Amino acid sequence: MSATTEQLERNFTHRFLTSLRRINSPDSKTTTTHAAGLVIRRRSLRIKRAAYSSMARAAGSHRAWTRALLSRARSQRRRQQHDVHRRRQGREMGRAGKLRGLVPGGSRMEMGQLLEETAHYVQCLAVQVRVMQAVADHFSSSSSM
Amino acid sequence: MSSRRSSSSRASTMSEDEIITDLVLKLQALLPQLNPRKPSRAQASKVLKETCSYIRKLEKEVDDLSGRMSQLLDTIDPNNQDFDLDSIRRSLLQI
Numbered sequence: 759m760s761a762t763t764e765q766l767e768r769n770f771t772h773r774f775l776t777s778l779r780r781i782n783s784p785d786s787k788t789t790t791t792h793a794a795g796l797v798i799r800r801r802s803l804r805i806k807r808a809a810y811s812s813m814a815r816a817a818g819s820h821r822a823w824t825r826a827l828l829s830r831a832r833s834q835r836r837r838q839q840h841d842v843h844r845r846r847q848g849r850e851m852g853r854a855g856k857l858r859g860l861v862p863g864g865s866r867m868e869m870g871q872l873l874e875e876t877a878h879y880v881q882c883l884a885v886q887v888r889v890m891q892a893v894a895d896h897f898s899s900s901s902s903m
Numbered sequence: 904m905s906s907r908r909s910s911s912s913r914a915s916t917m918s919e920d921e922i923i924t925d926l927v928l929k930l931q932a933l934l935p936q937l938n939p940r941k942p943s944r945a946q947a948s949k950v951l952k953e954t955c956s957y958i959r960k961l962e963k964e965v966d967d968l969s970g971r972m973s974q975l976l977d978t979i980d981p982n983n984q985d986f987d988l989d990s991i992r993r994s995l996l997q998i
Contacts, residue, residue, distance in 0.1 A: 880954065890969070894972050
């Protein structure tokens with residue numbers, strides 16, 4: 759792994775764990791009158807949002823996709839929506855239409871920038887998945903003790 | 904490529920590293936072909952399609968892992984011994 763990827767991984771891990779602590783804190787837990795399944799589902803969305811936001815912040819604001827993702831999260835918080843990663847149609851269909859819909863901010867980019875942002879987004883997503891996998895494995899091995 | 908990964912039992916992650924490197928190189932290789940020269944349309948379209956599939960796959964993994972983590976959070980000690988950064992980083996090094 760390159761030095762910058764290691765740094766990204768460290769940065770993301772730190773931010774993500776901080777968010778998880780907050781999500782898991784006793785004050786933030788909803789009352790037990792909610793069905794357990796609903797609590798778990800809602801928390802799962804919070805965890806997912808925290809993962810994407812933590813990665814966008816760790817990756818830095820010099821990337822267009824991170825700015826687009828965080829701004830989308832802010833506006834969705836205002837509108838009380840839950841899915842920070844709701845798919846949008848790429849406005850321009852063309853050959854890269856689907857890709858534009860997948861990369862945050864992609865519909866506004868010209869092709870060269872889109873490809874560069876895509877490469878970076880993919881690298882960051884892979885780090886995000888790797889860390890989340892390690893965290894989940896760690897929790898699951900802790901609970902079996 | 905990190906050599907510590909070659910001793911890992913998680914073969915799927917090692918091949919994903921290769922996939923990423925490959926995609927990144929290919930995406931970068933596409934950039935000069937945006938000029939009026941005739942690139943191979945089939946090749947470029949294939950890479951775009953593979954990239955979209957890969958992004959979707961990673962996003963689905965994020966969804967699944969979020970669900971799994973949400974269930975696991977009920978089982979761990981809220982006194983936060985389990986949020987120990989060093990233990991998790993050690994787990995990461997083994998992947």
